[in-house]
Amino acid sequence: MGSPFREPVLAPPRGFRDILPTEARELRAIERALSETFASHGYVPIEPPMVEHVTPDSGPERHRSMQFLDRDGSLVALRPDITTAVARLVAQRYRDAAGALRLSYFAPVFREEPAMLGAERQHDQAGVELVGPSGPLADAEVLALLAESLARCGLRDATIEIGHVGLVRRAFAELSDDDSAPVMEALRAGDHVGAFHRAANAGMREDGLARARRALAARGPDIESVDIEGIEELREVIHLGRDLFAGEPLWGIPNLSLVPELPYYTGVVFEALHPKSGFPIATGGRYDLLLGAFGTPRRATGFAINVPRLHLALFESGWRPERERTLVALSPAGTRETAQLAASLRARGLVVAIGAVAERAGLEIIESTVVDRDRVRLADGRVMTAEDLARELT
């Protein structure tokens, strides 16, 4: 017979994990930097619920969402992204709003991931949505905000690659809509071989294929040699973006090979890349079709930063959060003296913990012992008053 007590399961379910204090402190520093940057551009925070209904309009990430049945039998899902929730929310609450809606968020999202790939099923996403305005200035606003957000977090060496799904579609304009759909589908899947194969099979002429091939291969200055109608719009957006946030060094690389996996993008699209990350740190673009799916056709653009990837890139490039205040660990003597001394130190702006500290979370710490209600003894033997200690540490 086995033990009547089952062995407790200590690890969280696959793809979920605990974020311990050292990491949590760094994530909060990133969150502060991002939230302040978003706010400084007039974006206001929203907090949609964790759970949303699953409907045919639930967005392209539906097949990857973690779904379950509600008690009334309706199918619900942990939100796989925030953009879809924002689209729903705008349709419900801001149906008749005039002008620009500037929304920001920093929140966890949930995605079903195949087992055994080390993928997490929950991660934080930070981003903005600009609903209403269209045109180069609106596109540039969101791009520049991404560049500034990454810079304000302290990320160097990131590039922002900027493409345009509409221009790519135009490169295959000589095909009928029926023929160009599978071509775009292959490009969204990253299959350039398949895309050109399908275009050729559909009867696209060799000079058209060569022009499309050149367009897709153009990155940076090569973009000047691309002859697709409307290419100057991409250049204009990048110039405007740099006017809004110059940055150092110059950010923003035109790149028509960028065709995101999600089909709802319609215009300018972009990705932030970093040499230390095999995946994009942030993705975004214009998605004018998504809100229409919720019955409120509105122009919209935005981006989402994958916070763990940003954190990883920052960490790998040597970033550490700014030093916070030193923690004074107070070994108690008499209980009343200890309580009074702790209150007096805190009143002088110090961070105080009573007793031994088990988790320092990377904070600097000063060990001290209570002498009386006004004095501590430090590890090096010095005895100081609360006032002197406060002066030394602040």
Add this chain to the structure above:
Amino acid sequence: MTPLRFALAQGVLLADALTALRTVGLDVSRLGEDRRLLVPSGDIEYVLARPSDIATYVERGAADLGIVGKDVLMESAARVLELVDLRFGACRFVVAAPRDALERSLDEYRHLGSLEVATKYPRVAEEHFRRRGIQVEIVKVAGSAELAPQVGLADWIVDLVATGATLAANDLAVVEEIATSTARLIANPSAYQLRREEIAPLAERLASWAAGR
């Protein structure tokens, strides 16, 4: 600058891949010298891995480039960029059934409503039959799917064939072709952007080498 990391599939594609790389001017002489799996060679660092792992390496950015069969990509569903059709290593995904039993298995389908399909490639098989609207039960095997119909494990198989000789030797006939496959040059999407100056010329040389074959 860290060297460009290039993952090559060990096995049937390796000889052709090395020929291709050698022809476009890369030094691959140190590959296969000993049993090392990570082989630095100037600006490029080669990784030798199992075909099914190449897609994972490249998707996750552990390698920047790779040469791997389209068959492997279809089964893995990894998100990588397929840049060049290298046109070697041709093979086909097929559905095959015992030569004399096609009619019997269709009859069984009418009566029992489902067919059992043995395969090493469950994703490709499942996707194919879903598209066709045929109800099947996939039996995943680790090798020798040809054996399955003979021992009663499954009615049909989905397998990768180059010449069809193994099918014939096991009294199987092709019911239909699912897809053809050749070797592809693949890239990690981020690496393709960040290291375009190195990758693009290489991809171009390989494309014209493949076109000239």
